[in-house]
Amino acid sequence: MLKIKKFKIFREFGILVALFAMVIIFTALNPIYISFNNIIDIIQQSAINGLIAIGITFAILTAGIDLSVGSTLAIVIVVVGKFLTSGLNPIIAIFIGILIGFLLGVFNGLLITKLKIQPFVATLGTMSVYRGIAYVITGGWPVLNMPRDFRNLVSGRVFNIIPIPIFILIGFAIITHILLNHTRFGTYVYSIGGNEEATRLSGVNVEKNKVLAYGLVGVGAALAALVLLARLGTGEPTAGQGYELDAIAAAAIGGTSLAGGKGSVLGTFLGAILLSALKVGLIVTGVDTFWQFIATGSIIIIAVYLEHVQSQLYKK
Numbered sequence: 001m002l003k004i005k006k007f008k009i010f011r012e013f014g015i016l017v018a019l020f021a022m023v024i025i026f027t028a029l030n031p032i033y034i035s036f037n038n039i040i041d042i043i044q045q046s047a048i049n050g051l052i053a054i055g056i057t058f059a060i061l062t063a064g065i066d067l068s069v070g071s072t073l074a075i076v077i078v079v080v081g082k083f084l085t086s087g088l089n090p091i092i093a094i095f096i097g098i099l100i101g102f103l104l105g106v107f108n109g110l111l112i113t114k115l116k117i118q119p120f121v122a123t124l125g126t127m128s129v130y131r132g133i134a135y136v137i138t139g140g141w142p143v144l145n146m147p148r149d150f151r152n153l154v155s156g157r158v159f160n161i162i163p164i165p166i167f168i169l170i171g172f173a174i175i176t177h178i179l180l181n182h183t184r185f186g187t188y189v190y191s192i193g194g195n196e197e198a199t200r201l202s203g204v205n206v207e208k209n210k211v212l213a214y215g216l217v218g219v220g221a222a223l224a225a226l227v228l229l230a231r232l233g234t235g236e237p238t239a240g241q242g243y244e245l246d247a248i249a250a251a252a253i254g255g256t257s258l259a260g261g262k263g264s265v266l267g268t269f270l271g272a273i274l275l276s277a278l279k280v281g282l283i284v285t286g287v288d289t290f291w292q293f294i295a296t297g298s299i300i301i302i303a304v305y306l307e308h309v310q311s312q313l314y315k316k
Helices: 002-029 036-061 069-085 090-113 119-138 148-155 164-182 184-194 196-201 206-232 243-253 265-284 289-315
Strands: none
Touching: 002 265, 036 069, 036 164, 036 184, 036 206, 036 243, 036 265, 069 090, 069 119, 069 206, 069 243, 090 119, 090 148, 090 206, 148 164, 148 206, 164 184, 164 206, 164 265, 184 196, 184 206, 196 206, 243 265, 243 289, 265 289
16 A cells, blocks of 8 residues: 555656646746746646546546546536526526536446446447537537626636636545545545456445446536636537547546556646646647647657556566
């Protein structure tokens, strides 16, 4: 246990070092990169991906995956958008959106645990189903004219300085960190990913905990949907396409093993910020957008390889 804890600290420290090095390099290329406003922008830009990534970390820790997070986001956006434009209280609409995300995640978990469908296949299917539902709800048209009070509540600024989405991201990270590291549920999630059969034989209700893990994936996607809806002011049924890839990338960069059983919320949080810092840095230095995909993909490959190397070293 001590060895695993040291490994996690070493891995997260490595991400911080990489982030610090990136800041130095981009600042040398363009001093505006280190400005307060740009740093705030980097963290704010990481909010949506960070929320989804923290959620999907729970699925990956159970040795699963959730490819439907982008489509879950789309359903929450259009449903909450419809409620808001019909005059529903923003607070109530927010809670409804979170509940919808949770239930969509639970449905994925039930497909995986009750029907014994592989997570990749199950969520690949719901990715299409959920997207179709979003289109059906809106008829393919965006939901326009979000109320200003909702937008200020979710995407405003505290003291006109710090964007609220940053607090939402940090708050979700703190809550999920506590769940993962200081509750039985978190212990079971790690155990399921490490050895599901042994966990089941020890008396743990594997199905229940897996379903709850996927429910948290849906909550992360729902929170991201609310932030995006408030930022754009429109509910697009096309929203969230490809978001699952960035979320998985942030988790992988943060040290979450795609084989399950190893990872942390802090690592994923830092991975999301590192990705955002990279993208903003490439924009600030005038690098063509096409190269951003190459750089992002290269970082993912390197991060996963280094995680494998570190794992082998700690086995010795």
